[in-house]
Amino acid sequence: MPHSPVNPARAAASALATVLVATLAACGGVGSGGDQGGERTGGAASLTTMGFGLPDEIAKVRVDAFKKANPGVALQINEGQFDEQAFLSAVAAGNPPDVVYLSRDRIGSYAARGAIQPLDGCLSEQNVPTGDFYPAAQQQVKYDGKWYGVPEFYNSIVLVVNDKAAEDAGVDPADIDTSDWNRLAELAEKMTRTEGGKIERFGFYPKLPEFLPLWAKANGADILSADGRTSHLNDPKVAEALDYANGLVEAQGGWTKLKAFTDTFDYFGEGNPFVKDQIGAMLTEQFVVTAMAGTTPDVAITVLPFKDRQGNPVNNVGGNAWVVPKGAKNPDAACTWIKTMTAADTWIAAARARADKRAQEGKAYTGTYTGNAKADEVIFSEIVKPSGKKAFDDAVKVIRSVQQAGFVVPQSAAATEFKKAWEDAAIRVLQGDQKTADSLGRAQTEAQKAIDEATS
């Protein structure tokens, strides 16, 4: 609909106004790319962050630690979610923030194009004990053997069961075992409830397309080679896993209805789908569980490891990382910032603050799951205390136990394109657009082409 007299070229012009600015600025940026000197204004260095907010004490305590140790640095935190357009425009314009907080799974794409800097020098100069980070988190922030980011949180995937749904299906929730795919399919149907074409309860939510790498792993397949160069999306085991998980969705009412149903969920509120009995069981990151400990501490849930078909836990881990963009004005301060934010001591102080706050509110503290294994050891042995809520105390143990089983999809120069390829493939299958083998075949071609182009 018209809103103002429109120039026929508006779409072209608006999309490309950015380009012109970017081009002009890029000319200035390239020449000064090697400049590593910190910008000093009025005798004090400045540090600008992007993609990071201060929502809670976990963030505030660590930021305060940095401020206290570096009083000379003028800190500017631009709060808000990471926005790739804003980030890339800033880098292209030669005026990037000094340090950026973003999802680890994008690092490969940015590293391969030189949008972010290697941090090996920074980490060794500052004596950062890199061995403290979980191996899977380390793997995810490295590209081509170099560190391009430092991991922040460490999110694990667990199975969360709604006890009532399990009991309705005549099963003890603690006995549910995802390694037997036939029994899991039966249970999913038993826990599902529909009334007159409307979904009342989603029996077992396999979290497709997001968790396709996890399902593939449970079936013994990796979707990408360890060096990030060869796509394995056409591995028959990937197809088998996708077929199975898609079959679960079909048997429970079909993707279109179930997706519309899950779109109405509020996982972090007092009316979460477990309290409302809208979910039988689902795979999810652990932060959904820890959020429930705060919002609905009396909810009847059982948290279990997701097991592969051999009966071993599998866990596709993820989280954010700190990176330093190309052309950052003050990489030294950025490095200090990164060290402070991810150090074991800082994490422990933040966890203590959170535990104190929870205690004041009379709520259970279910731990902070950091990328720093050394910090976690202290947090979970000294700070997290049994809360008396058995469901959550058990959940903490389960989450801790699956951390070592954490794996990641290896970094690749075409990380974004690769992810898009398998997500789209899974969606085509879920929407009934394409058969599994065909869809994954197409994804394989697209993904491999993108990887080859980005690495060449």
Next chain:
Amino acid sequence: MRRLRPETRWAYVFLLPWLIGLVIFQAGPMVASLVLSFTEYDLIGSPEFAGTANYARMAEDPKVARAIGNTVFYTLLHVPLAIALALALALVLNRITGRAAGAFRTIFYLPSMTPYVAVGVLFLFLLNGQAGMVNQFLGLFGIEGPQWTTDPDWVLPGIVVMSLWNLGSTTIILFAALRNVPRELSEAAMIDGAGTWQRFRAVTLPMISSALFFVVIINTITSLQMFDQVYTMFFGNQTAQQSYGDAALFYVVYLFQQAFQFLNMGYASALAWGLFLVIAAITLVQVKVGNRLVYYEAEERA
């Protein structure tokens, strides 16, 4: 050289700020994008000349075909429906006189004041197949509504439904045109025995044809450029990007993805120029056809 008259010179002086803006903010970027469309450019490094590779890639890219299909489908549904509905609303508004008139005109324009992003989010709730009010309403008549937001066959019709919520500008333009239709013509026709439909068909429509023509062109162009609401609804965050596939992939959405998600700025520039040429062509055809159908008061019709 013919000397400019002083008035004309002054006119250019007053136009200057706009002209400068046009060159710097519109023509400049367009030329830059044209140059970029022949390069490979990832926003980080410097552009590398790539000949017509980006245009060749466009022709082969199945997603471009899908995005064009979606966009054309939407445009073909949206434009006629939007104009028919807006005309109906304008006719109703034109009948309301007295004090209430101002209030009604304001109410009809209100949706246009709502930010696109808010509209997108709102309709994601309204259209939800399981809990949305649209299907609850259909349920009153015993109709089991489709899964507007998740069924790939219904996503585009859902977006059309959303687009029809906001007809403010089109309605206002048509309403203004209706106000300008001289009452005498209608009265004369009535005396000659013309019925309501005949008067509408033979008097009102020709008199507002230039306004209709304008809204057809403008609506077509904005439909082909559809971005904000669709992006908010189906691509606004990572979960959304993972969940709907290509069902709502509009052309400009794909252009944006190529530019800022996959860092193919050269390819995105080529896509933008493709769109520009298509819009220019469509507008040209519309003008040619329009010249035959539209009646301008100043001209004598044979």
